[in-house]
Amino acid sequence: MTAALLDVQSVSKRFGGFAALTEVSLAVRPGERLGIIGPNGSGKTTLINCICGALRGHRGTIVFEGHDITGLAPYQRTRLGIARSFQIPRPFSSMSLVDNVAVPLEYVAHRYLAHRGPVAAADIRAEALAILDQMGLQGGADAPAATLTQVGLRKLELARAMAARPRLLILDEVMAGLSSAEVDEVLTLLFTLSGRGVTIVMIEHIMRAIMRFSERVVCLDAGRVMAEGPPAAIAADPMVRRIYLGA
Amino acid sequence: MRDWLIFGIGAAALLAGAVVVTQTIENEYFFFASYVVLQFVVLATAWNILGGYAGYVNFGSAAFFAIGAYIAVALFKAFQAPLLAQLLAAMAVTGLMGFAVGALTMRLRGVFFSIATVAIAVICETLVVNWGFVGGARGTAILQPSAPPLFGSYTRMLFVAMALFAVLSVAIARYIETSWIGRGLRALRDSEEAAESLGVPTLKLKLFAATASGALMGLAGAPFALYMSFIEPTSAFSLNYAVSALAMPIVGGTGSWIGPVIGALLLGSVQQIVTVTVSSELNVLIVGLLLVAFVVAAPQGILGLLQRLFRSRGAK
Numbered sequence: 001m002t003a004a005l006l007d008v009q010s011v012s013k014r015f016g017g018f019a020a021l022t023e024v025s026l027a028v029r030p031g032e033r034l035g036i037i038g039p040n041g042s043g044k045t046t047l048i049n050c051i052c053g054a055l056r057g058h059r060g061t062i063v064f065e066g067h068d069i070t071g072l073a074p075y076q077r078t079r080l081g082i083a084r085s086f087q088i089p090r091p092f093s094s095m096s097l098v099d100n101v102a103v104p105l106e107y108v109a110h111r112y113l114a115h116r117g118p119v120a121a122a123d124i125r126a127e128a129l130a131i132l133d134q135m136g137l138q139g140g141a142d143a144p145a146a147t148l149t150q151v152g153l154r155k156l157e158l159a160r161a162m163a164a165r166p167r168l169l170i171l172d173e174v175m176a177g178l179s180s181a182e183v184d185e186v187l188t189l190l191f192t193l194s195g196r197g198v199t200i201v202m203i204e205h206i207m208r209a210i211m212r213f214s215e216r217v218v219c220l221d222a223g224r225v226m227a228e229g230p231p232a233a234i235a236a237d238p239m240v241r242r243i244y245l246g247a
Numbered sequence: 248m249r250d251w252l253i254f255g256i257g258a259a260a261l262l263a264g265a266v267v268v269t270q271t272i273e274n275e276y277f278f279f280a281s282y283v284v285l286q287f288v289v290l291a292t293a294w295n296i297l298g299g300y301a302g303y304v305n306f307g308s309a310a311f312f313a314i315g316a317y318i319a320v321a322l323f324k325a326f327q328a329p330l331l332a333q334l335l336a337a338m339a340v341t342g343l344m345g346f347a348v349g350a351l352t353m354r355l356r357g358v359f360f361s362i363a364t365v366a367i368a369v370i371c372e373t374l375v376v377n378w379g380f381v382g383g384a385r386g387t388a389i390l391q392p393s394a395p396p397l398f399g400s401y402t403r404m405l406f407v408a409m410a411l412f413a414v415l416s417v418a419i420a421r422y423i424e425t426s427w428i429g430r431g432l433r434a435l436r437d438s439e440e441a442a443e444s445l446g447v448p449t450l451k452l453k454l455f456a457a458t459a460s461g462a463l464m465g466l467a468g469a470p471f472a473l474y475m476s477f478i479e480p481t482s483a484f485s486l487n488y489a490v491s492a493l494a495m496p497i498v499g500g501t502g503s504w505i506g507p508v509i510g511a512l513l514l515g516s517v518q519q520i521v522t523v524t525v526s527s528e529l530n531v532l533i534v535g536l537l538l539v540a541f542v543v544a545a546p547q548g549i550l551g552l553l554q555r556l557f558r559s560r561g562a563k
Contacts, residue, residue, distance in 0.1 A: 052444060078446040090441035092434045103434045106427045108446035160445055 003066065005030040005199050006082075006168055011050050011060035013043075013223075020046040021058070021223045028168070028201060033194055035214030035231065036203045039243065043223040044203045045087055048170050052084045053077045064168070079108055083166035087173045087203075089153035091145035098141045100156060101128035104164035128163065134189065135159045150177050158186065162193065169193065170201045175209055183209055211235060219243075254421065258414045265410035269403040278406040280523075282474060284515035285409040286467050290488065291495035291507035292416045293463035297345075298493060299501030300429055301456045302436030303352055307364035308464055308492035310371040311341045313483035315465030320381050320389060320472045330408075330470070337469035338462040345461020349454035356439075372484040386479025389472045405470050416463045421504040423459070432456055464492070487531050491515075494538040500550025509549055 004027035013021040021043045028034050038044050049055035051062055053074035061070045069077055083104070092100050105124045132138050135155045140147065145156060158174050171190075175183050187209060194200055204210045210217060210231065217234040219227040221243045227234060234240050269278070290308060297303050318340045319333035328336070344367075351363050376384045391401040398404040423429050434442040435449045443449045468488075472478035491514065499510025514537065518530040545552050 054440060054444065073448070073450070074440075074443040075446050075448045078444060084444055086441065086444070090438040092437035092441065094437055095430075095433055099430060099433075103430060103442065103447060104445040106430060107448075111446070160441075164445055 004028060004063075005032075005065060006051065006201075007063040008047070008051065009061045009063065011047070011058055011062065013046055013050055013055060013058040019223050021050070023060075024220075024223070024225055025060075026218060026225065028199060030167075030199055031194070031197055032199055033190075033213055033215045034199075034201045035210040035217040036201065036220060037205075037207075037210060037217060037234075037240075038220035038226075041222075042220040044220055045172055046223075047220070048084060048172055048201075048203065051170065052082060075107070078104075078164055078166075079111075081165075081167035082170065083108075083161040083164040083168070084170040085154075085157040085161045085172055085174045087176075089150075089157050091148065091153055091156055093146040094144055096142045096144055097132055097137055097148075097156060097159075098125060098128045100145050101131050101159050101163045104160055108164040131159050131163050134162075136185070151179075151182065154178065155186075158189075166198060168199045168201065170203075172203050173205065174202075175204060175206055187213055207235075254418070258418065262407075262410055262414055265407050269398055269407060275400065275402065278400075278402050280519040282402065282406045282409050283519060284512060285406070285413045286471075287491055287495060287511040287515040288413040288508055289409070289416045289467035290464055290492045291499070291511040292413075292420045292504065293460045293467065294492040295496040295501055295504075295507045296420055296423060296463070297349075297453075297456045297460040299496050299506070300424060300432040300436065301453055303356075303453070303457070304361045304493065305348065305364045305460070306361050306489055306493070307348075307366075307368035307371075309484045309486065309488040310364075310368035311344060311461050311464035312468035312471070312488045312492075313375065313480070314344060314371055315341050315468030316471035316478055316483050317375055317378070317381050318465070319469040320387065320478055323389060323472075324381065324387070330473070334466060334469045337465045341465025341468075342458045342462035344465075345458040346454055348461065349457030352453045352457070353450060368484065368489065372480055375480050375484070382479065384480060386477060387472075388477050389475075391473055391476055402474065405474050408470060409467075412463075412466050416466070417504055417508060419459060419463070420507075423456070424504050428452065428455070487534075490531065490538070491518075491534055494534050496548075497546075498537055498541045498548055500548030502547070503550055506548055506550045513549075 006028040008024060008026040010023045010025050011021055012023055024047060036044050046055065050058045053072060061068055063069065064080060064082060069080065092103065102124050105127055110120065110124060129138065129141055132141050135158060137152065137155055137159060148156060154174055154177065161169055175186055178186065183206060190200055190213060202210065202213060214231050216228065217231050218225055219234060219240045226243065227237050227240050290312060294305060294308055298305055315337040318337040322328035322333050322336055348364060348367065352360060355363050375381065381387055394400045395404050431442065431447045431452050434447055435452060439449050471483065495510035495514050496507040498514060499508065500506030514534055517533060521530045521533055541548060
């Protein structure tokens, strides 16, 4: 067995008296496609926030590529290769789509090149346009992000996360609100990324997407890992069906 | 690079012009009034680095301005320190103050940050009022040194110095705005969480912006006592500085370095004209009314109005 890319070791997080996560341990292999499911309030987003550093003051350790990253700021974790999307899109509203994507290009992917002036600026713009093109956002690339639709905003979340050139990409309901055809489009894109060796962790309520995409599914409930296994086994698990599907 | 060359030529021409007028214009009042307008260019540009680019609204600009002035006075009284040493010391202290304000952004955002900056201004004023060495509440008189060679009077020299500070601070703001630093600041203004998750070291950038902003505000205030020949806390910590420092960028437009310059030249000149022709009490009222009008009717400032004008022309 190869060493885990991401190793979450008995992480617990409390908000006052509420235990959002209790002793959650989770290992993600390099190149794996992992799905995380669970009812609302089961701690999925809290877990992501702990992994990415947005939430501090949790117990347990988080190890990425053999390094303990528990004490690192979010931006440092991104530079090590962890990128995420937000469940509620957080665009840079006043900036154009190109500039939105240029931020991770300048601060992560080309952070030494970006400090060198106009030649680099042209390269970064070209690369940002290419990423937007991949996401079907090439039209209006110079319009402010505030003009995007909900669907456009979710695509922009994904485009920005990809621009950070992550080795581990964590997607928090990136497909919510997308049409069936768009879900397929995004899935195709994610399979391509996965084929290039990017490890992907996906939180999603769209079961069709989770079941098709994931090699392994983890089910959270009330801040604990209740079940994990291949998608088919999870879908058939009577406990998962009871807590999640309500059947 | 080419636009920096144009900017550099423009800046050099302006400075040369400032030196030329000290030799050609006879009226001393011209320099007295222009100094104030240029001082507002520095103050507004400095405010905009933190308030406009990063979105952290500082209501305590007067404290930075006054502390800059008082550090210069203290050095002058204690050691007869030369002007350059006074300026550098003022910038160092107000830069540190800015750094401390930047550290506040770890815990305070939006209106709570602004309230904290008001509190800092009150604390600073109280400290100065009780600082006997620089005159406390009574204030202290500072004799202008004799006119330096080349310039007809000390005020003329300060006018050229302030023109230099204005060009310097605008160049710094322009560099920040057009570089990767500016993009990072804009990103964190729109969403700090998203910026951080995309690799932007938000705290470092905020500390940098707050330090640069504070140091430049201190620079704007440092020659104040020598210019006035007198300093006392009420005028140094005047509400006028705090209001103007944010009103000028907002009226001009906070998105670009030229916005605060336009706002400061416009409001600063109007204030000077009103002070002379109508009354000195009225000028704060005018700034306040213009601020309200722009916040309500044109939140993007004069720059935003111009952009809209050109866009609708282009569409036709």
